[in-house]
Amino acid sequence: MPKSSPVYLQLRQQLVDWISEKNLTSQDKLPGERVLATKFQTTRVTLRQALAQLEAEGVIFRSNRRGWYVTPARLSYDPSRDIGFNLYVRQQGFTPRTETISKELILAPQWLAEKCGLRDKTPIYHFIRRRYVDERALLIEHNFVNPDGCAGLMELNTDDSLWQLLRDKFNLQPASRNIEIYPQAIVDDTADLLNVNTGSAGLYLQRISHDEAGGFLEFDHEYWLHDALKLVVSVQG
Amino acid sequence: MPKSSPVYLQLRQQLVDWISEKNLTSQDKLPGERVLATKFQTTRVTLRQALAQLEAEGVIFRSNRRGWYVTPARLSYDPSRDIGFNLYVRQQGFTPRTETISKELILAPQWLAEKCGLRDKTPIYHFIRRRYVDERALLIEHNFVNPDGCAGLMELNTDDSLWQLLRDKFNLQPASRNIEIYPQAIVDDTADLLNVNTGSAGLYLQRISHDEAGGFLEFDHEYWLHDALKLVVSVQG
DNA sequence: TTATAAATCTGGTATATACCAGTTGAAAAA
DNA sequence: TTTTTCAACTGGTATATACCAGATTTATAA
Numbered sequence: 001m002p003k004s005s006p007v008y009l010q011l012r013q014q015l016v017d018w019i020s021e022k023n024l025t026s027q028d029k030l031p032g033e034r035v036l037a038t039k040f041q042t043t044r045v046t047l048r049q050a051l052a053q054l055e056a057e058g059v060i061f062r063s064n065r066r067g068w069y070v071t072p073a074r075l076s077y078d079p080s081r082d083i084g085f086n087l088y089v090r091q092q093g094f095t096p097r098t099e100t101i102s103k104e105l106i107l108a109p110q111w112l113a114e115k116c117g118l119r120d121k122t123p124i125y126h127f128i129r130r131r132y133v134d135e136r137a138l139l140i141e142h143n144f145v146n147p148d149g150c151a152g153l154m155e156l157n158t159d160d161s162l163w164q165l166l167r168d169k170f171n172l173q174p175a176s177r178n179i180e181i182y183p184q185a186i187v188d189d190t191a192d193l194l195n196v197n198t199g200s201a202g203l204y205l206q207r208i209s210h211d212e213a214g215g216f217l218e219f220d221h222e223y224w225l226h227d228a229l230k231l232v233v234s235v236q237g
Numbered sequence: 238m239p240k241s242s243p244v245y246l247q248l249r250q251q252l253v254d255w256i257s258e259k260n261l262t263s264q265d266k267l268p269g270e271r272v273l274a275t276k277f278q279t280t281r282v283t284l285r286q287a288l289a290q291l292e293a294e295g296v297i298f299r300s301n302r303r304g305w306y307v308t309p310a311r312l313s314y315d316p317s318r319d320i321g322f323n324l325y326v327r328q329q330g331f332t333p334r335t336e337t338i339s340k341e342l343i344l345a346p347q348w349l350a351e352k353c354g355l356r357d358k359t360p361i362y363h364f365i366r367r368r369y370v371d372e373r374a375l376l377i378e379h380n381f382v383n384p385d386g387c388a389g390l391m392e393l394n395t396d397d398s399l400w401q402l403l404r405d406k407f408n409l410q411p412a413s414r415n416i417e418i419y420p421q422a423i424v425d426d427t428a429d430l431l432n433v434n435t436g437s438a439g440l441y442l443q444r445i446s447h448d449e450a451g452g453f454l455e456f457d458h459e460y461w462l463h464d465a466l467k468l469v470v471s472v473q474g
Numbered sequence: 475t476t477a478t479a480a481a482t483c484t485g486g487t488a489t490a491t492a493c494c495a496g497t498t499g500a501a502a503a504a
Numbered sequence: 505t506t507t508t509t510c511a512a513c514t515g516g517t518a519t520a521t522a523c524c525a526g527a528t529t530t531a532t533a534a
Contacts, residue, residue, distance in 0.1 A: 057421075231417065
């Protein structure tokens with residue numbers, strides 16, 4: 001006799017069926033939790049367990065206190081290329097948007113100096129940007145750029161590709177990158193900026209770029225929603 | 238007046254403090270939920286919310302119905318190299334173990350044939366392996382190997398590096414790899430094999446390797462626990 | 475000594491209920 | 505028409521309580 005699965009997993013399946021039956025698609029809103037709980041004859045608590053399950057699977061997502069929505073297809077993303085986020089997104093038929101949340105010249109804190117092989121308190125540009133696809137905020141990006149050779153970068157419009165600016169205006173181009181990637185919960189400020197609860201699943205991506213002479217160009221880290229991207233990398237050898 | 242954070246987040250902090258105060262370290266077990274709930278004067282339900290938060294952050298992990306444990310440091314892992322899992326792990330001072338769960342010669346199903354550019358129903362080796370670090374099961378790996386040029390692979394011991402076997406015994410070596418990486422919930426069989434609940438956060442990693450002539454060598458996918466690894470990739474250009 | 479069965483751990487699921495806190499949109503005021 | 509205010513909605517947090525289901529240990533029988 002097959003053991004029956006728990007109620008919340010059965011409910012999960014009912015929700016999946018219902019979503020496909022109703023032809024709900026990318027970014028469509030689900031009814032409120034109280035409505036769903038009634039419709040499927042269960043408690044809100046149990047319903048939320050099923051919703052959380054689907055959220056973990058990347059089927060639906062929530063926007064802070066606004067409700068549940070159907071998750072759009074993942075964005076393919078190659079962290080070893082720098083054709084620019086906006087271009088990337090458009091090539092896949094989505095609509096990008098970038099907000100520069102802050103830009104300032106700071107003195108490199110110790111952790112950053114260590115990572116990048118700089119002396120403590122070296123001046124460095126710090127950009128914080130929020131990037132959207134189809135008006136859903138997908139990631140928060142921090143760029144720390146070595147000001148050597150690109151003085152005045154901060155006065156330019158940074159809502160598009162930084163690398164494009166560096167290449168076109170300052171003739172700077174990365175020759176090698178060290179990339180680190182791992183799943184990490186999104187917390188605190190970052191969570192707020194992305195309109196998710198602290199502790200939401202996310203993907204952390206860090207990149208250190210050097211020029212041909214081995215000089216430090218840029219340190220960057222990105223906090224992505226867990227269901228938002230698919231990394232694609234090609235490697236030789 | 239600063240808004241006070243919810244009880245479960247305060248509790249989260251208390252737990253963190255308590256863990257560090259008690260000097261709990263890698264793989265140490267936490268007291269049972271009922272004990273903790275009493276100690277911190279809260280309900281088991283609220284306590285579990287705090288524990289789930291720490292789990293999402295990768296501070297603690299649970300082993301199915303056994304209890305909560307302190308998460309070990311992440312394993313660094315370069316998916317573009319193939320020095321072999323076991324060697325990788327040992328280099329970082331951990332103890333690896335690999336179990337071959339199954340190995341068989343199958344006929345490539347459609348999805349696989351498409352991905353690898355094969356004809357439908359091409360014969361192909363299928364290995365399923367479970368890999369441990371310090372006796373914690375971290376990932377389930379599926380290898381689909383093109384039998385051309387490595388007949389008899391299935392009879393060999395596959396608890397170490399497949400690539401090492403292919404290189405040493407069959408003179409096969411990959412020239413290029415296409416890698417896909419994204420966060421994905423661990424469900425069903427895979428969850429069972431890893432001793433986690435269905436829906437646990439995980440990282441999915443897929444690799445397609447070709448030889449110098451562009452011939453298909455191997456398709457591989459891996460399901461990792463979300464808190465188990467840190468991907469490290471170096472890229473030129 | 476070993477194998478088996480039962481008791482007792484542990485976390486997992488489920489229900490009912492209340493209130494809190496941002497979001498939203500409608501109503502009221504400017 | 506525009507702004508402001510406020511009611512109502514939504515999801516988020518919190519407590520209390522019960523029972524279920526695997527895992528582990530202990531006691532018992534072979």
